[in-house]
Amino acid sequence: MRVEIWSDIACPWCYIGKARFEQGLAAFAHADEVEVVHRSFELDPDRKRGDTAPVIDMLARKYGRTLDEARAMEEHVAANARAEGLGYRTEGRDHGSTFDIHRLLHLARARGRQDALLNLAYRANFAEERSVFDPEVLVALGVEAGLDEAEVRGVLADHSAYAEEVRADEREAAALGATGVPFFVFDRRYGVSGGQPAEVFTQALEQAWRGRALTPVGPADAPDAAACGPDGACDVPA
Template sequence: MKVEIWSDVMCPFCYIGKRRFEQALAGFEHQNQVEIEWKSFQLNPDLKTNPDISINQYLAEIKGFTIDHAKQLNNHVTQMAANEGLTYNFDKAVVANSFNAHRLAHLAKKHGLGDAAEEALFKAYFTEGRNIDDNETLIEIGVAIGLPANEIKQALETQLYADEVKHDIAEAQYLGVRGVPFFVLNRKYAVSGAQETGIFSDTLSKAFADWQLENPKPMLDIIEGESCGPDGDCG
């Protein structure tokens, strides 16, 4: 069964939602039959990368808040993250457009490292205060998770994977996604937001039950003969 997750690297609830979903998946008895696919989404496609302003300043400007109110909101989210074992350092976070980070994530997906890329990018942004729109930073992140440096450089110096990012965003609009994180299970059920772990667990069970009905296990009429088993026994 496939679970598609639309997310943005600079979305604080996306990292929290990732952890809560992972907790639900860890307790799901059929987790080895669940395929996770990360999808790109941009909360602010027009955002200009600006390391000279703080996240609190950025939030205050786009939302019309005072900086003190922005700090209060970020402190609240920081505590939510801490409850999931995550460390948020909004005082260090760099205001950065996430488009190139999403392109790196698509390259990682090609190598079967999509989840590792999302985790590394979230940590770089929220915990380490790194600029996720800086090519050297993205190369370091990619190499650290096992991507070839030459492929990362080629992607970042060209427009590779730009169409894939745009396709994900267009697909989200088609599905009616209005915010992230957004989890789509078996293209039948959806969970919007960083819901509690129990919600993810219930939805996983419901979606998987439907998926099993749609994809029944083949019932083979087996003629037995001499063979070798995975434990090395032959007979």
């Protein structure tokens, strides 16, 4: 079985949803027969390279909130992350273009290191004092994930490298009806949106394995869960 996950490194619910999905996968009897593929989805595709801003400022602007209200929103997301055992800094993080990160993730997939790089990028962005919008940080993350430094630098220097692969993922997401991330597709038969609880992912895996969901990909019966939309804004449920 193949599970495809559309996500963006800037999306906190993708970070949380990945951890919850992995918990759900661990409880699935056929976990060793599941291939997981991570696909690209930019929350802010029009943002230019080098155009970064503090996350708190971005949230305040997107939601029309005060800075204190934006900080409270971040604290709520942080509590969800920490409940999954994830580190989460609520201050000092940047928001920017994730296009280069997605291109590197496609290189990492070609080299069998995609999940390793994604985990490192999430950790750097949400838990550590490293900006994933700094090219040198991306080089360091790529090397740490097991990629060749020269190849990583070559991809970052050539803005066309893996660009079409990123755009193809995004077109496919649109064709499947994904309007936010994370978005999980099970064997192209069953879709689950948002950072659902782990048990929802286990149920989705079991249902897809039995082949009972034969309708086109779309929202599952699971209730809506927190997700980030194409305008860069992320739901923060009470």
